[in-house]
Amino acid sequence: MAAHQPRAGAGRGRRHLVALCLLLAGWGAHAQPAGGSVNASTEPAADLAPATLESDIHLFIVQKDGSVVEHDDSTMRANTTAGVDQVAERYVWFNKDIETVTGLAAETIDADGSVHKVGPEGIRDVQEPRSAGAPTFEDGVLRTVIFPGVQPGSRVHLVFGKRRTRPLQAGTFSYFVEPTGEPVEYQRLVFDLPADMPLHADARGYVALPPVTANGRTRYAFEYRHGPYAPLEPGAVAYVNWGDRLMVSTVPDFAAFAARYREAAVDPSTADPSIVALAQALTAGASDPHEKAQRLYDWMRFNIRYVALFLGETEAVPHRAVDILRNRYGDCKDHVALFTALLAAVGIRAETAMVNLGPVYTLPDVPGYGESAINHVITWLPDLGLFADTSSGGIAFGYLPAAVMDRPALLVNEGVLVRTPATQLHARSARLAIQVGRDGDAAYSYYVEDAGASAEPERNTFRRAARETRQQVALQRLRQTGLTGTAHISTGPLDATSGPFSTTTTGVVDHLVWTSGTTALPALSSLSGGIATQVDYWLAQPRRTQPWACVGGDFDETAQIILPAGVRISDIPGDVPGDVSVQSGALAYTARYVVDPASRTVQIERHLSAHFGHQMCSPEEFAQMRGTLLRIERDTHAQIVVRARSEEAGAGGRPPPA
Missing domain, CATH: 2.60.40.3140 (Immunoglobulin-like)
Known part of the structure; x- marks a missing residue:
């Protein structure tokens, strides 16, 4: 927890x-x-x-x-x-x-x-x-x-x-x-x-x-x-994954450990009329088990406050489901207890799954509670083939928080170890439009759509934020990109609990281009949070000797930068004739740059696909992809060089090239 x-x-x-x-x-x-x-x-x-x-x-x-x-x-x-x-x-x-x-x-x-x-x-x-x-x-x-x-x-x-x-x-x-x-x-x-x-x-x-x-x-x-x-x-998983640790237990195996939890968690109040009535009211009109489970999941995460205590700090027995419903709060085992009771009331099977919450991808060979052993429980819905963690709050049904993915999970009813999903859909699309005025300041419009696992956390950020806080988030993202100026953000609907989520940020960037001399402006296709941010995170450690967290996804970015009449585009990034394409194992990256001299417009398209197949990568995997990451980093941090025509005309009295 x-x-x-x-x-x-x-x-x-x-x-x-x-x-x-x-x-x-x-x-x-x-x-x-x-x-x-x-x-x-x-x-x-x-x-x-x-x-x-x-x-x-x-x-x-x-x-x-x-x-x-x-x-x-x-x-x-x-x-x-x-x-x-x-x-x-x-x-x-x-x-x-x-x-x-x-x-x-x-x-x-x-x-x-x-x-x-x-x-x-x-x-x-x-x-x-x-x-x-x-x-x-x-x-x-x-x-x-x-x-x-x-x-x-x-x-x-x-x-x-x-x-x-x-x-x-x-x-x-x-x-x-x-x-x-x-x-x-x-x-x-x-x-x-x-x-x-x-x-x-x-x-x-x-x-x-x-x-x-x-x-x-x-x-x-x-x-x-x-x-x-x-x-x-930086970016390494917990030391315990490869370092020293000790687990001792009087329980001989995981099956016996699960049985003890299962027996202690028996709760006659799960069929209480208040629980049954709530479950039936929440699922009224729904016939599909997936939709029923989603409605109950969303009600849990919005109505039962999560008290963040590790499993094993207190007695490993959930409170009674009827008491959890009345109090409207609980720790992870309480969340599972009430959620499974609500599901049972509408005929959906579910059971407790014991996991580690944190950057720990293996469990000790003997069972027990501990910060880097079993310390959290989530729900397994076998008929839907899904894990769910209602205590996570900002995660949509059908997805898991990264902190419990690709982990061993002990199913309490069966007493067997399985593994939570190693990957899930994570996609981000960004569209950036910049128009530089004669004074060098630039009006911009920035549209981002998140889909899959990243959509609901982003929506939840703005759902829970006051209007002033939302604008502060937008301004912070502009500054994290290395720019100064103004930012106003609007969002897609906040009452949805699943599906893609979009934001649109508009404003003015100060002094993006200087009206005299030469300017090297960033060849942006996204503000902070896009491909450049992701690659910088992976490259935070130049050479790795420790396993590290590698969560992938698909990123699409396009940008259009329109320059004022007083400047000429001197240099653009990219290999001849303006395209970049690199690929290595789990990584595939392309970039394309198109220049229209007549309208002084630069168009940029970038795509990154990162599919590692797991969440913990080895130092050897990093060494294999490091060259590719460096090539991507070089391109995402590239610059567009522009010159003021008046300055060029004054250099030796020669007019600038066309």
């Missing part, structure tokens, strides 16, 4: 020590800090990682019913001023309904060994912000620990216990951890379970020690060390 998973230990998946600014992070990759060797000097070298995890010891004592007592002891060192900001406040996340924090003690240790204890005034509880005021989700609490006197070279030491009296799933335990990006000098995770409750593990980079059994219990231990991490490259 859309917010950050509570984290544990020193890993990227650390369940308790969460930086508050990450709690509202959305979909996208975040760079990891890079650094050199660790130095405790108060004047650290510039190439040090901002902070280092010196020691991180976690002990989980698990009982047969799934209840857990946890003991955490960790020390972090601030290496730089940025590291001070990183470690001076730490957060212990807990679910106040089923967990208590005990024995919390914290201190700052100066480089010379002086100790500053954290007093009661430095420890306070704050409401988990993602609950967004929804009473049934106000169980998440952040115990905030503010360390005094932290400087470069200081260490912050935090010790606490946590007791979970009621498991997220009865009789089970699972835990996921991945590196947070700071160097790790030593980390140890110990899981103490009843001997007849075996722990299954999928460890990459974490070293499993031999289990030790005594007195009817078995201890499983894992150790981890890592130096500075390479920065996450």
Whole structure:
């Protein structure tokens, strides 16, 4: 779900020590800090990682019913001023309904060994912000620990216990951890379970020690060390796709994991008369199952507010469907529960599909909840052959948000892993008309039509925006193109919930052409958001060593630029005779330039087709297409060179060429 998973230990998946600014992070990759060797000097070298995890010891004592007592002891060192900001406040996340924090003690240790204890005034509880005021989700609490006197070279030491009296799933335990990006000098995770409750593990980079059994219990231990991490490259998918991570679970396989969720989610209220009556009213007059499902889907996304909590942060049981309908809000599992109940009321089969929401394209080999494991649920409609995510809000029925596409999906009823669609229709058509006046300013008209997956998100942007905000969006897109001027936008109908969506932007660009001398004006066929923007995104990293996100589509752009009588076109882009055509694997690009000297008009046509067949591309794929991308980038950033005729006539007294 859309917010950050509570984290544990020193890993990227650390369940308790969460930086508050990450709690509202959305979909996208975040760079990891890079650094050199660790130095405790108060004047650290510039190439040090901002902070280092010196020691991180976690002990989980698990009982047969799934209840857990946890003991955490960790020390972090601030290496730089940025590291001070990183470690001076730490957060212990807990679910106040089923967990208590005990024995919390914290201190700052100066480089010379002086100790500053954290007093009661430095420890306070704050409401988990993602609950967004929804009473049934106000169980998440952040115990905030503010360390005094932290400087470069200081260490912050935090010790606490946590007791979970009621498991997220009865009789089970699972835990996921991945590196947070700071160097790790030593980390140890110990899981103490009843001997007849075996722990299954999928460890990459974490070293499993031999289990030790005594007195009817078995201890499983894992150790981890890592130096500075390479920065996450722009556009790269999450580190966990190829890097270190650990998942442990007492559930032996995904079929058993699905069965436990299915059994816990049984809800007699799904056939409540209020649900049946609503479903029948919403689908009245519709006979086609697809239309019925679409009507119910649209009602859900516009009427049931989404509370963005990861699956597994609270008990993995949906609220009762009738209560969700009454409250008009819910998290992802609540959305699925009510949506499937509405569908069932009109005879449409549907079931829960468990996925990962984020830039993670594989699941660990053992099942469990976690930020980079299972953390979200969507709906599978087998008779329609469609997945649907009503919690996404701005996605039309029949499409999926990119954050859940091309991912493993565990079907809860069947207990089998399938995969969500890797591709879907994504098309954009742009028409740009520019007429330059005698003063060099240019009136323009810009029409864009989005079709497929991109249409409804664009429509939803303007549907939810005030009039002033819409105009700000138009002006921002003009500025992102590198132009200044005015922008007024009008849109297609906003009451539709599917189908293409169009916008028309008009205005004046300042000083597109200078009335004296030579001007190199951009050979535009689109404002920001078109082919040039897409290619720039792919080329944000010159050479790739990490897998990256490659979402394709079809782009068509045409432009007409009319110049004033006082200038002559000197040069245009393109190969002789003005055409460009490049193709490599998934990419096909063409451009055509036509000049009419008599009317001083330049016409531009560009087309890009990008069909990768998946959403995660390898560094090798990037290397193969890099030359093609560079050739496309060169053309989309090309310029049209024009000269003022009066200036040319004055150069040596010779008239300009025709």
